[in-house]
Amino acid sequence: VRTEPAPARPTAAPARQSSLRDRNLALVLEAVATASEPLSRADLAETTGLTRATVSTLVDVLIEGRFISELEPRRTRTAGRPATDLVLSGDGLVGIGLEANVDYLAASVVDLAGCVHRHTVVHADQRGREPEAVLRELARLVGQIIDACDREGLRAVGVTLAVPGLVDGDAGLVRTAPNLGWTDVDAAAVLGSAPQLAGLPLHVDNEANLGALAELDRGGGDGGPSFLYISGEIGVGAGIVIDGSLFRGARGWSGEIGHVAVHSDTSVASCRCGAVGCLETVAGQDALLAAAGVESVDALIQAATASRRDALRALAAAGRALGVAAAGALNMLDVVDVVLGGIYPPLIAWLRSDIERELGARVLSARWAPPRLRAGSVGAEAAVLGAAHSVVRSALATPAAYL
Ligand SMILES: [Zn+2]
Secondary structure, three states: OEEOOOOOOOOOOOOOOOOHHHHHHHHHHHHHHHOOOOEOHHHHHHHHOOOHHHHHHHHHHHHHOOOEEEOOOOOOOOOOOOOOOEEEOOOOEEEEEEEEOOOEEEEEEEEOOOOEEEEEEEEOOOOOOOHHHHHHHHHHHHHHHHHHHHHOOOEEEEEEEEEOOEEEOOOOEEEEEOOOOEEEEEHHHHHOOOHHHOOOOEEEEEHHHHHHHHHHHHHOOOOOOOEEEEEEOOOEEEEEEEOOEEEEEOOOOOOOHHHOEOOOOOOOOOOOOOOOOEOHHHHOHHHHHHHHOOOOHHHHHHHHHOOOHHHHHHHHHHHHHHHHHHHHHHHHHOOOEEEEEEOOHHHHHHHHHHHHHHHHHHOHHHHOOOOEEEEOOOOOOHHHHHHHHHHHHHHHHOHHHHO
């Protein structure tokens, strides 16, 4: 079983390996990235346990590599050179996130400090299109984005593509994305054909996992949170975060909550995966809109606000199904927090009571540790932002590889 390693915390003992400099670069960068306020070179020496001379050399390399930048010198009361604080650079290296989803394509550019420089969404139904055509369109889009970054003096250091399905991330393969109709698609090969992507690391990951990572990044604060992130789109996926790390499962294919059964009524239409009673056939976007008799999530919100019976009934059914599926996961995982993402946050007012009733009735530990439900704080773009953040996270963890 594989979990994503938590980022290394700065330690008092500097590394003593042959790759000493590379590891110390990472150590210093980590200290800058995790500091609650900007640190000077002297602060960094104290935090990392490295000498001031070593820290100064490493800081110069990181400034040159555009990982960190210097703020205006701080005035001090004592004599000598004023201290200069260091922060992650907002105008140097950037990560690019892409998303191929069922009814839209998206791209985001995020800098090392976590600021979003660019966010593009192209709304169009991707079902029935050849995977290669979708990926070529994404390749064109990311090519234009990298050109724009070049013009703005930003250096793209990698691309991660989010897809709603099972992926072999390092190989860049999408094994299956049922709602897109993709099977064994070599996404990295098609995307990599864009000349602007030559030499850039390219990864593919599951959209709910990336959404959960974006939520984890935003959460901050308490260090090692555990939560079940449920992303509602045409399909429904989950990202499982345990003690601050994404739990990916044995092959990276965990979190397919959309295909957890919530009923076994064979008279109802079966799921795109071929099975009967899957969560997403009740709580996925298409199922929800069809049951409510509306065309869009906005129309569903209007109908629910106007207390239209079909809309309220559809949302109640979705809430019950989400509660049943989430209760199963909570019983298995010993997690108390459920975070709703994708289309669900603006609908949570109508989903909450049914989800909470099912959680309360079905989670064995509910009496002692009541399940908590909340809307995600990142919004509908969580997966594509998480994709861009995953590139940034990798650059921050191994700066020497990007110099
Ligand atoms: Zn299914």
